[in-house]
Amino acid sequence: MSKQRNDETVLRRHHDMGGLPAGPVEQGEHDYAPWEKRVDAILRLLGDPKRRIITTDELRRGIEELGPGAYDEMSYYERWIASITNNLLEKGVITVDELGRRMAEISAAWPAGVEERKP
Amino acid sequence: MSARFAVGESVKVRAAFPPGHVRTPFFVRGKTGRVTEVLGPYRNPEELAYGRDGEPALPLYRVIFETAELWDDYRGAPKDTTVVDIYENWLEAP
Amino acid sequence: MAHDHDHEHGHDHSHQPHPFQPDLEETPLTHYQVMTQAVGDLLVEKGVFSAEELRAMVEAIDAKSQAAGARMVAHAWADPAFKARMLEDVNKAAEELDIDAGGIPIRAVENTEGVHNVIVCTLCSCYPRLLIGLPPDWYKSRSYRSRTVREPRQVLAEFGTTLPDDVEVRVHDSTADLRYMVLPARPAGTEGWDEEALAELVTRDCMIGVTLPKSPNA
Numbered sequence: 001m002s003k004q005r006n007d008e009t010v011l012r013r014h015h016d017m018g019g020l021p022a023g024p025v026e027q028g029e030h031d032y033a034p035w036e037k038r039v040d041a042i043l044r045l046l047g048d049p050k051r052r053i054i055t056t057d058e059l060r061r062g063i064e065e066l067g068p069g070a071y072d073e074m075s076y077y078e079r080w081i082a083s084i085t086n087n088l089l090e091k092g093v094i095t096v097d098e099l100g101r102r103m104a105e106i107s108a109a110w111p112a113g114v115e116e117r118k119p
Numbered sequence: 120m121s122a123r124f125a126v127g128e129s130v131k132v133r134a135a136f137p138p139g140h141v142r143t144p145f146f147v148r149g150k151t152g153r154v155t156e157v158l159g160p161y162r163n164p165e166e167l168a169y170g171r172d173g174e175p176a177l178p179l180y181r182v183i184f185e186t187a188e189l190w191d192d193y194r195g196a197p198k199d200t201t202v203v204d205i206y207e208n209w210l211e212a213p
Numbered sequence: 214m215a216h217d218h219d220h221e222h223g224h225d226h227s228h229q230p231h232p233f234q235p236d237l238e239e240t241p242l243t244h245y246q247v248m249t250q251a252v253g254d255l256l257v258e259k260g261v262f263s264a265e266e267l268r269a270m271v272e273a274i275d276a277k278s279q280a281a282g283a284r285m286v287a288h289a290w291a292d293p294a295f296k297a298r299m300l301e302d303v304n305k306a307a308e309e310l311d312i313d314a315g316g317i318p319i320r321a322v323e324n325t326e327g328v329h330n331v332i333v334c335t336l337c338s339c340y341p342r343l344l345i346g347l348p349p350d351w352y353k354s355r356s357y358r359s360r361t362v363r364e365p366r367q368v369l370a371e372f373g374t375t376l377p378d379d380v381e382v383r384v385h386d387s388t389a390d391l392r393y394m395v396l397p398a399r400p401a402g403t404e405g406w407d408e409e410a411l412a413e414l415v416t417r418d419c420m421i422g423v424t425l426p427k428s429p430n431a
Contacts, residue, residue, distance in 0.1 A: 011136040012145045018335030018386065019146040019190065022359040025371050029349045034271075035246045040347070041270035042253055045262045049316075053261070057167035060337055061140040076338070076353050078245040085252055091170070094255050102251040107242065115241040142388045144335050146362060161390045179389055186365075186384065195366045196378040204389035 014068040036077040043084055054087050062086050122157045122178040123207055129153055130182060131213040132205060140168035143209045147182075147201075150189055151213045156181040158204065165208075178207045274347070281312045282344035282394060283415035287408045289321075290399040296323075299396065307344070315343040321396040324422075328381045331369065331422030332393045333361040341392040345417050352421065362386060372423040395422040402429045 032040075046053040062083025063070065070079055088094045107114045124130050134149035142164050157180055162173025186199040193199075242250075257264050285303075288310060289296035299306040303321050307314035319341045322330040334340065338353040351357050361368050365382045369375070376382060385393045397419045403411060406429070418424040 008145075013138075016145045016336055017355060017359045018144045018333075019363040020355075020359040022356040025351050025354060025356045025360070025368060027349075027351050027372070029351070032347060035249050037271045037274055038253055038267070039249050040274055041267055042249075042256065044270055044274070045266060046256075051261065055167050057140065057164045057173075058170060061168035063337075064140060071355060074245075076350075077249075078243075081245050081249045081252065085248055088252065088256075093259070093261065094252065098255060099248075099251055102255060103247050106247050106250050106254075110242050110247075112239050112241045114247060115243045142336065144362075144386060144388055146335070158391065164389070179391075183383075186362075186382075190363055194364060195382060196380075198379075198381045199365065199383070200381060201362060201384045201386065203386045204391060206389065 013064060015064050015071065017071075032077075039077045039081045039084070043080060046084070046088075053091065053093060054084065058087050059083050122159075122180075124154050124157070124178075124180060124210060126154050126156060129213050130180070130205075130210045132182070133209050133211055135209070139165065141165055141209075143205055144203060146189060147184060147203050147205070150184055152182040152184040152203075154180050155183050155202065161206070163206065163208075180205050180207065180210065182210070277343060278346040279344075279415075279417035279420065280412075281307070281314075282341070282417075282420050283412040284310055284408070285312065285344065286396060286415045286420065287411035289396060290403075290411055291408050296396070303344070303394070313343065314341075317343075317392055318390065319344060319392045319394060321394050322383070322385060323396045324398045326398075327379070328383055329376050329422065330383050330385060330393075330395045331361065331365055332385050332387060332395060333358060334387045335359070335362055336386075336388045339387045339392055341394045341420075344394060345420050349417070369423060372418065374424050394420045396420075397426045400426050400429050 043054065043059060045051065047055060047059075059080065063079045065086075066074070066079060066082055070082075074082070085094075085099070089096060089099070129151055130153070131151045132143060132147045132149060136148070157178055159179035160176035161179045162176045164173070167173040182203055182205050184201045184203070185197075186195060186201045187193045187197055189201060253267060256262060257267065285299060285307060289299050295306065295309070298309075299321050300323060303319040304314040322332075324330055335358050338348055338358070340348040340352060342348065357368065362384055365384050366376065369382070387393045397415065399411070400414060403414070414426040414429065416424065416427060419426045
């Protein structure tokens with residue numbers, strides 16, 4: 001049984017990081033890759049006045065629900081696409097089955113395959 | 120919607136810790152600041168985040184804090200300030 | 214750079230992906246890249262949006278940079294009446310310059326002799342992207358988001374910005390429905406400059422508030 005705790009480590013959610021200790025700001029930058037811009041464009045279209053399928057609030061909620069490791073293990077747009085996908089599944093816009101099949105097809109068709117996922 | 124607090128008024132941020140999606144940063148909860156502007160109404164993000172319509176909309180306030188009041192060990196200047204936008208359901212009279 | 218690279222290695226292109234084009238088909242995809250491709254394709258097939266709409270949106274995102282924000286700042290420096298309108302309502306003021314600032318309200322906060330503003334989003338990475346482009350990586354980093362509210366002067370110093378104690382450092386945590394940009398103070402020594410020259414001094418970072426505008430003497 002876990003020890004009952006009621007301190008900051010359980011009350012503060014992991015994405016709510018204002019004031020926590022952290023190292024120097026790394027000022028390096030990268031140019032956004034085409035797939036990252038695609039993620040951004042997908043979200044913008046899904047949230048535009050014509051569609052209103054996903055709100056910024058839902059995107060953020062979805063990112064927060066990825067869990068405490070998400071900020072350290074995933075990149076910014078990885079968090080976005082994971083949240084977008086979960087929201088689309090919840091809303092029934094796409095199904096788990098069709099998404100799984102399509103991802104398998106894309107991976108199989110790509111000449112260099114898919115990167116091994118780190119354990 | 121009529122706003123409960125006016126510009127210039129002191130307000131205290133509720134020291135609440137709900138587990139869902141909220142927009143009130145941890146570091147201002149329980150702290151007292153002053154309203155500098157009444158914005159809004161804006162639809163409630165705590166509802167929008169779960170696929171609902173966010174109604175009723177809430178007044179949104181710009182609240183200014185003395186930064187030295189937020190952190191025990193603040194090493195900046197005494198006059199430094201921090202401004203956070205806070206929805207009315209998170210504010211109470213101090 | 215790619216041309217340096219070519220001098221150092223052979224020309225076996227099938228095993229030498231261009232370092233700046235990670236989407237070349239010689240590079241393995243990541244799990245999330247596959248997800249992105251699949252989700253986009255499915256949404257197009259279902260008619261949620263068209264392939265053309267998706268392409269156009271990527272282009273629109275690409276077209277945004279700090280130039281729009283810099284033009285607004287330069288115009289505000291040159292025209293006090295415009296500055297007043299910009300401080301009142303950035304989105305509306307942008308229309309005067311044929312700039313589309315989008316539907317999310319953006320607020321400009323003005324640096325003065327006594328106040329220096331800096332913008333952060335501790336909960337997320339909210340950013341006035343329609344006026345200054347996509348955020349730099351550091352703006353989204355744990356370090357920037359964590360430390361800017363607690364030790365803003367140390368963070369500013371890391372960007373080379375040191376402010377005297379009689380200047381109030383005002384940190385804006387943009388966690389809610391508005392986005393914030395800094396309207397920097399016009400640098401001394403720019404009297405009589407035209408707006409195009411002024412806009413050259415306005416960097417993205419000075420509109421986030423981590424630096425001051427470029428020096429006119431540089």
